Amino acid sequence: MNSILQVNDLRVYFDTPRAIVKAVDGVTFDIKTGERFGLIGESGSGKSTIALAIMRLVRAPGRIESGEILLDGENLLTLSDQEMRRRRLNKVAMVTQGAMNSLNPVIRIRKQFADGLESHGVNLSNEEMGERLADLLARVGLKPNVANMYPHELSGGMKQRVCMAFAISLRPSLIIADEPTSALDVVVQRQVMQTLRQVQEDLGSAVILIGHDMGLMAQFASRVGVMYAGKMVEEGPVRQMFNRPEHPYTRLLMESLPSLEEKEALVGGKGSPPSAADRPRGCVFHPRCPYVMDHCIDVEPVYRQVHPNQFAACHLHDPEVVSKAVALSPVEEARK
Ligand SMILES: Nc1ncnc2c1ncn2[C@@H]1O[C@H](COP(=O)(O)OP(=O)(O)OP(=O)(O)O)[C@@H](O)[C@H]1O
Ligand SMILES: [Mg+2]
Numbered sequence: 001m002n003s004i005l006q007v008n009d010l011r012v013y014f015d016t017p018r019a020i021v022k023a024v025d026g027v028t029f030d031i032k033t034g035e036r037f038g039l040i041g042e043s044g045s046g047k048s049t050i051a052l053a054i055m056r057l058v059r060a061p062g063r064i065e066s067g068e069i070l071l072d073g074e075n076l077l078t079l080s081d082q083e084m085r086r087r088r089l090n091k092v093a094m095v096t097q098g099a100m101n102s103l104n105p106v107i108r109i110r111k112q113f114a115d116g117l118e119s120h121g122v123n124l125s126n127e128e129m130g131e132r133l134a135d136l137l138a139r140v141g142l143k144p145n146v147a148n149m150y151p152h153e154l155s156g157g158m159k160q161r162v163c164m165a166f167a168i169s170l171r172p173s174l175i176i177a178d179e180p181t182s183a184l185d186v187v188v189q190r191q192v193m194q195t196l197r198q199v200q201e202d203l204g205s206a207v208i209l210i211g212h213d214m215g216l217m218a219q220f221a222s223r224v225g226v227m228y229a230g231k232m233v234e235e236g237p238v239r240q241m242f243n244r245p246e247h248p249y250t251r252l253l254m255e256s257l258p259s260l261e262e263k264e265a266l267v268g269g270k271g272s273p274p275s276a277a278d279r280p281r282g283c284v285f286h287p288r289c290p291y292v293m294d295h296c297i298d299v300e301p302v303y304r305q306v307h308p309n310q311f312a313a314c315h316l317h318d319p320e321v322v323s324k325a326v327a328l329s330p331v332e333e334a335r336k
Contacts, residue, residue: 003070004173004206010014010067011236012058015308017265020278023049023062025230028303031174036197038217038238039210041227044276047094047210049328051176054208055094057082072173074096087278089120093167097179100159109133109148109162111289116166136165139202141195142277153308158189161195168199175200189213214253216232218242223309226250228285230276232303246312248289284316293325 024046031037039047051056054069056076069076071091077083104112113136114129116206124132134144140161151159160180167175177196181189193216200207209220217224218238225235226249234247245251280287286296295315305312315321 002033002074003030004033005036006068007050007054007067007308008070010050010053010069011065012046012053013063013065015061015063018275021276022230023276025231025279026051027067027227027230029232029235029324031208031223033173033206034200034207035223036200036221037206038221038224039227040212040214040217042258047227048178051094051096051178051208051210054070054092054174054176054210055088057094057231065334075268085119089116089170089172091165091172091333092174093172093174094176095160095163095167095168095180097182099180100151100156100183103162105150105152108148108150108309111171113147113323117169120170120259133165133167136169138161139168139199140165140189141198155188157192160184160192164192164196164199166205168205171203172205174206174208176208176210179212180209180211181216189216196220207227213228214242214247226253229279231313233283233285233314234310234312236307240307240310246306246308246310246317247285247314248291248316249285250312252290277300287310293321294320295325 007027010024014023016022018081027046027050039050045301049058049062053064054071054076058064064077067077071087078085079087102156108135110129113133113261115126117124130147133147137144137146140164142158142161145155146158146162151162164180176217178194181192185191196207196209203296209217211217214319221238223236223240224241225232226247227233228249234241234245234250242254245254282298283289283296283301286292289296293315299315301313301315301318303311304317306312306317
C-alpha cells in the first residue's frame with residue numbers, strides 16, 4: 001500500500017527565554033493511503049505540535065528545526081506559503097478540540113462555508129453551494145436546514161460536525177483530528193466518532209486521530225503510535241500492540257485502567273511529566289521506567305522492529321545491552 005504521509009526525523013523547537021524546548025525531537029512515521037492511525041501519549045508529549053507541523057501552522061516562538069513531511073510524495077516544508085495554503089483543505093485538513101469556537105457565531109453556516117470555499121478558489125452558484133452543503137451536512141449526520149442557522153443555535157456536537165463537514169469539503173487525502181471530541185460529553189463523543197469513521201470510509205481519506213481515550217482509540221484506529229517527551233517510543237497494529245506492548249511506557253498505559261488520565265496519575269502524577277525544556281539524557285523515559293538499566297541513563301535507544309510491523313525504542317530489545325545489563329531499581333536510580 002502507498003504512503004500518503006511520510007514524516008522523517010521531524011524536529012520542532014520552541015525558543016523560549018529560558019531554553020530551547022524540543023517539543024518534537026526526531027520523529028519518523030508514515031501513514032498509508034486511507035489508513036486510520038492513532039496518536040497517543042501524555043499531555044505535553046508533542047502530539048499537537050506534530051499536527052501543526054504537518055499543517056505548517058506552527059507559530060512563533062515555535063519553528064520547524066529540521067526534517068521532512070512528505071504528503072503524497074511532496075515535501076510540504078519546501079512549499080511557499082501560498083502553495084501550502086492551497087494544500088490545506090484540498091489535501092490535508094484538521095479538526096481540533098476547539099474547532100467549534102472558530103465558527104463565527106453571528107454568521108450563518110451557509111455563508112461561512114461559501115466564504116471558506118471561495119478563499120480556496122472554489123466559486124459556486126447559490127444553487128450549487130446549496131447542493132454541495134446539503135451533501136456535506138448529510139455526510140456528518142446533519143439536516144440541510146443547518147445551513148441556514150447561526151452557530152449559536154447549534155449544540156457543541158453539532159458545531160463539531162459542521163467543522164468536520166468543512167474539513168472534508170474538498171475531499172482531502174489526509175484528515176488530522178486532534179482530540180476532536182474531548183470538549184463533548186461522552187454520548188455525543190461516541191456519535192461524533194462514529195461520524196468521523198463513516199466520513200473516513202466514504203471518502204477513503206487517511207485519518208490521524210490524536211487522543212487520550214484508549215477505548216475510542218482502540219475502536220477507531222488500525223495502528224497506533226505512542227509519544228513520550230517529544231519522541232515516538234512505540235508504534236504498531238492496534239490489537240497486536242494492546243495485547244503485547246513492548247515499551248515500558250506503553251505497557252503502563254495498557255494496564256487495567258480505562259483512561260489515559262488515570263494511567264498518567266498512576267505512572268507519575270499528571271502534573272509531573274518530564275519538563276520539555278529539561279529532558280533526561282539517555283532514554284527519555286528512564287527516570288520513570290520500572291525496568292531501568294544503567295545503560296538507559298546515558299544512551300538513547302534506537303527505534304527498532306520488535307515484531308512484524310511493531311517498533312519500539314527501548315534497550316530491553318537490544319540483546320547485547322540486556323546481556324551486560326546491571327539492573328537498577330527505581331529507588332537506586334533516584335539516589336544516584
Ligand atoms: N507556545 C509555546 N511556547 C513554548 N513551548 C511550547 C509552546 N507550545 C507548545 N510548547 C511545548 O511543546 C510541548 C508539546 O506540546 P503539545 O501541545 O504538542 O503537546 P500534546 O501532546 O498535544 O499535549 P496535550 O495532550 O495536552 O494536547 C509541550 O511540552 C510544551 O512545553
Ligand atoms: Mg494537544
